[in-house]
Amino acid sequence: MSKKIERSYIREILDATNKETISFAGGLPDENLFPMDSLKKASSKVLEDTLCMQYSKSQGIDELREKIANLYTKNLDFPTTKDEIMITTGSQQAFDIISKTFLEDEVLVQTPTYIGALSAFKVLGLKVKGFNYIGSLNYELKSSSGLYIMSDFANPNAKTLDNNHRDEFVHILNKKNSFLIEDGAYSLLDFEGKINKPICARYKKSFHLGSFSKIIAPGLRVGWIRADKNLLERILVSKEALDLHTPTLNQMIINQFLEDNDLFNHLKKIRSNYKDKMEFMSVCFEKYMPSFQFSKPEGGMFIYGSFEEDSFLLAKEMLKKNIAFVPAEVFFHDNKKSKEARFNFTNSSKEDIEKGIKEISKTIIDKSESIWFKMFKERLPFL
Amino acid sequence: MSKKIERSYIREILDATNKETISFAGGLPDENLFPMDSLKKASSKVLEDTLCMQYSKSQGIDELREKIANLYTKNLDFPTTKDEIMITTGSQQAFDIISKTFLEDEVLVQTPTYIGALSAFKVLGLKVKGFNYIGSLNYELKSSSGLYIMSDFANPNAKTLDNNHRDEFVHILNKKNSFLIEDGAYSLLDFEGKINKPICARYKKSFHLGSFSKIIAPGLRVGWIRADKNLLERILVSKEALDLHTPTLNQMIINQFLEDNDLFNHLKKIRSNYKDKMEFMSVCFEKYMPSFQFSKPEGGMFIYGSFEEDSFLLAKEMLKKNIAFVPAEVFFHDNKKSKEARFNFTNSSKEDIEKGIKEISKTIIDKSESIWFKMFKERLPFL
Numbered sequence: 228m229s230k231k232i233e234r235s236y237i238r239e240i241l242d243a244t245n246k247e248t249i250s251f252a253g254g255l256p257d258e259n260l261f262p263m264d265s266l267k268k269a270s271s272k273v274l275e276d277t278l279c280m281q282y283s284k285s286q287g288i289d290e291l292r293e294k295i296a297n298l299y300t301k302n303l304d305f306p307t308t309k310d311e312i313m314i315t316t317g318s319q320q321a322f323d324i325i326s327k328t329f330l331e332d333e334v335l336v337q338t339p340t341y342i343g344a345l346s347a348f349k350v351l352g353l354k355v356k357g358f359n360y361i362g363s364l365n366y367e368l369k370s371s372s373g374l375y376i377m378s379d380f381a382n383p384n385a386k387t388l389d390n391n392h393r394d395e396f397v398h399i400l401n402k403k404n405s406f407l408i409e410d411g412a413y414s415l416l417d418f419e420g421k422i423n424k425p426i427c428a429r430y431k432k433s434f435h436l437g438s439f440s441k442i443i444a445p446g447l448r449v450g451w452i453r454a455d456k457n458l459l460e461r462i463l464v465s466k467e468a469l470d471l472h473t474p475t476l477n478q479m480i481i482n483q484f485l486e487d488n489d490l491f492n493h494l495k496k497i498r499s500n501y502k503d504k505m506e507f508m509s510v511c512f513e514k515y516m517p518s519f520q521f522s523k524p525e526g527g528m529f530i531y532g533s534f535e536e537d538s539f540l541l542a543k544e545m546l547k548k549n550i551a552f553v554p555a556e557v558f559f560h561d562n563k564k565s566k567e568a569r570f571n572f573t574n575s576s577k578e579d580i581e582k583g584i585k586e587i588s589k590t591i592i593d594k595s596e597s598i599w600f601k602m603f604k605e606r607l608p609f610l
Numbered sequence: 611m612s613k614k615i616e617r618s619y620i621r622e623i624l625d626a627t628n629k630e631t632i633s634f635a636g637g638l639p640d641e642n643l644f645p646m647d648s649l650k651k652a653s654s655k656v657l658e659d660t661l662c663m664q665y666s667k668s669q670g671i672d673e674l675r676e677k678i679a680n681l682y683t684k685n686l687d688f689p690t691t692k693d694e695i696m697i698t699t700g701s702q703q704a705f706d707i708i709s710k711t712f713l714e715d716e717v718l719v720q721t722p723t724y725i726g727a728l729s730a731f732k733v734l735g736l737k738v739k740g741f742n743y744i745g746s747l748n749y750e751l752k753s754s755s756g757l758y759i760m761s762d763f764a765n766p767n768a769k770t771l772d773n774n775h776r777d778e779f780v781h782i783l784n785k786k787n788s789f790l791i792e793d794g795a796y797s798l799l800d801f802e803g804k805i806n807k808p809i810c811a812r813y814k815k816s817f818h819l820g821s822f823s824k825i826i827a828p829g830l831r832v833g834w835i836r837a838d839k840n841l842l843e844r845i846l847v848s849k850e851a852l853d854l855h856t857p858t859l860n861q862m863i864i865n866q867f868l869e870d871n872d873l874f875n876h877l878k879k880i881r882s883n884y885k886d887k888m889e890f891m892s893v894c895f896e897k898y899m900p901s902f903q904f905s906k907p908e909g910g911m912f913i914y915g916s917f918e919e920d921s922f923l924l925a926k927e928m929l930k931k932n933i934a935f936v937p938a939e940v941f942f943h944d945n946k947k948s949k950e951a952r953f954n955f956t957n958s959s960k961e962d963i964e965k966g967i968k969e970i971s972k973t974i975i976d977k978s979e980s981i982w983f984k985m986f987k988e989r990l991p992f993l
Contacts, residue, residue, distance in 0.1 A: 255664065256664075258661065258664050261663045263657070263660060266657065267654075271654075274646070274650045277641045277644055277646060278641065279829055280641065280646070280649065280827035280829040280830065281638065281639075281828060281829050282823075282829065316831075316853045316857075317853045317854055319851075320853045323706075327733055343850075343851065346850065347852070349851075350710055350851045350852075445664060445665045446661075446662055446857060446858035448855075464729065468705075468706070468726065469702065469703060469706055470700045470702050470703045471700055471726065471831070472831075473831070474699075474829060476829050476830055476859075477857055
């Protein structure tokens with residue numbers, strides 16, 4: 228077991244921010260879009276049943292697993308029964324319990340990738356290797372390896388795998404027989420409502436991770452794993468050793484919410500709001516910081532792009548000015564230097580988005596001017 | 611990492627029980643004693659603040675940590691600040707995050723001990739060794755070892771360490787400089803309301819675990835670790851890699867409950883009810899099953915005693931008849947054969963307690979009669 232893991236820089240940023248901070252750093256949904264009225268009603272109903280406060284099954288409550296299974300069958304083109312679903316305390320927890328049970332020594336990840344997955348693997352002492360193109364997996368993967376991918380609106384770069392890439396993954400996985408962990412945290416956040424079939428639907432030795440954090444509310448910490456029944460049975464012991472079970476109350480609130488509301492109606496609201504915010508942030512970048520190179524995402528919660536300078540140093544400097552964003556360095560398993568950065572557009576007002584980007588732009592211009600001035604001064608004696 | 615851990619037998623029992631089962635198996639509190647009205651009021655208040663549904667700090671929300679720190683300072687004779695408290699998703703989670711960060715290879719445990727701790731250590735591949743008397747720790751403990759103890763109303767045997775034993779632990783720990791994990795899950799459940807000073811209060815390299823599961827409600831899954839600030843800082847990365855943070859909503863509900871109610875008033879109700887149930891179960895044992903040897907506990911949730919036969923086989927047989935209790939074998943790190951068993955008295959009605967014990971007694975008598983009958987039949991030819 229590895230004992231010296233550094234804290235997640237993102238969590239450090241979150242801890243460092245205060246009410247004055249304009250933060251593009253976290254992967255925080257817009258709390259104004261939480262369905263509070265429905266959640267209050269769901270909570271009231273649930274609290275009529277004393278058992279919402281009692282211990283419950285490690286795999287999760289039946290009714291909620293049934294509903295998640297239906298979501299796979301009806302909306303993700305991936306036939307699923309409730310025995311193939313396990314509820315987790317946030318989808319974050321899935322990394323730990325899957326790795327503990329199945330991964331012997333290494334896991335292959337996209338570059339860049341989700342920092343929370345990197346931490347979870349590293350805390351368990353797993354060797355984390357990055358791959359830049361899919362073909363390289365032909366040489367890198369072993370049957371005992373784990374392969375971690377985000378197919379839709381990946382964190383941090385908002386990329387979605389096209390069909391050819393998905394085919395290629397399936398092809399290689401079938402040859403190599405590795406463990407696939409596919410993270411669907413953002414899969415329902417396509418701005419146009421399109422839903423892709425998970426790669427897991429075409430490969431058995433796999434775990435598909437889902438979460439209510441981005442589509443209902445993260446403060447409830449309810450996620451899930453979708454896997455074959457015999458795989459789930461084997462990770463149940465890790466789950467129960469970890470927290471016995473995910474809080475009963477939270478599972479029942481989500482279950483009641485899904486019982487009484489149309490999730491996809493709620494999603495429409497989120498998607499149109501997020502699309503609008505993304506467009507606004509894009510315009511701000513183009514207007515105030517044309518040197519920042521990025522492609523507009525088609526879903527998810529982030530704009531990912533590249534500065535003309537080291538983004539880590541810039542991020543540190545901006546944090547002192549109470550503006551937070553995440554330099555890409557932290558999303559690389561080997562912390563390689565990068566000019567890239569991730570901006571969250573869902574958790575700030577338009578006013579703050581404009582103000583924040585203007586301020587970053589101003590800092591960059593001031594710095595480059597001071598460099599010119601320095602060069603000018605240095606040359607003075609010779610003039 | 612160890613990959614082949616068997617499922618907790620207790621969780622299997624819990625999963626196997628149905629509405630007809632009379633269960634003395636789980637460590638379930640009586641749900642009739644959950645302070646539902648106060649919890650409903652607390653939830654309603656909390657749900658007025660959208661942030662109860664948002665991500666929050668890995669260490670836990672400040673207000674709740676402050677209140678727990680006060681509990682230590684005022685009631686446990688153990689001066690504590692909020693920086694020395696970390697909220698966990700159930701106190702169960704503490705085993706995982708402490709072990710991952712600090713324990714290299716082995717942990718010493720009481721025999722018998724809490725099965726959830728055994729699972730958590732084993733899942734991480736730690737070597738678990740039992741000790742029968744404290745003095746043996748002089749030879750067994752190393753500075754890298756973990757020592758796990760329950761000082762008050764231990765699960766499963768309901769024993770509390772007296773002052774001499776506590777002194778002995780402190781003395782040896784100071785010599786050996788090992789990591790102490792002291793589990794206080796039942797510490798506030800003394801039938802007379804007595805509270806002992808934790809051993810951790812006299813030894814720095816230590817983690818004291820607490821939980822709201824037995825004193826408010828387990829379905830919320832809110833527990834905590836009390837440790838020196840520099841130790842907590844080092845486990846923060848494991849906590850955030852595990853589930854980012856304990857559900858915000860649940861922390862805020864507990865915090866609001868503690869704000870608006872006197873916890874010790876509520877505890878009085880629990881303690882007198884549990885004492886009454888314990889006395890009733892004791893009388894049933896004495897009346898229907900005088901061969902079952904036990905001492906009446908002074909707190910906690912269990913009666914622990916010894917049959918005249920293998921308790922594992924008996925438990926299996928009773929489960930078929932829809933009566934569940936836990937044979938002691940599962941509480942030993944090495945699963946040694948045992949005639950002992952644990953009975954929970956908090957989660958059954960008096961009617962069910964009497965019915966269940968009568969039924970076990972009947973089974974034992976029937977079996978012994980059938981053995982006599984068999985012996986008698988076998989001797990017939992010679993008569």
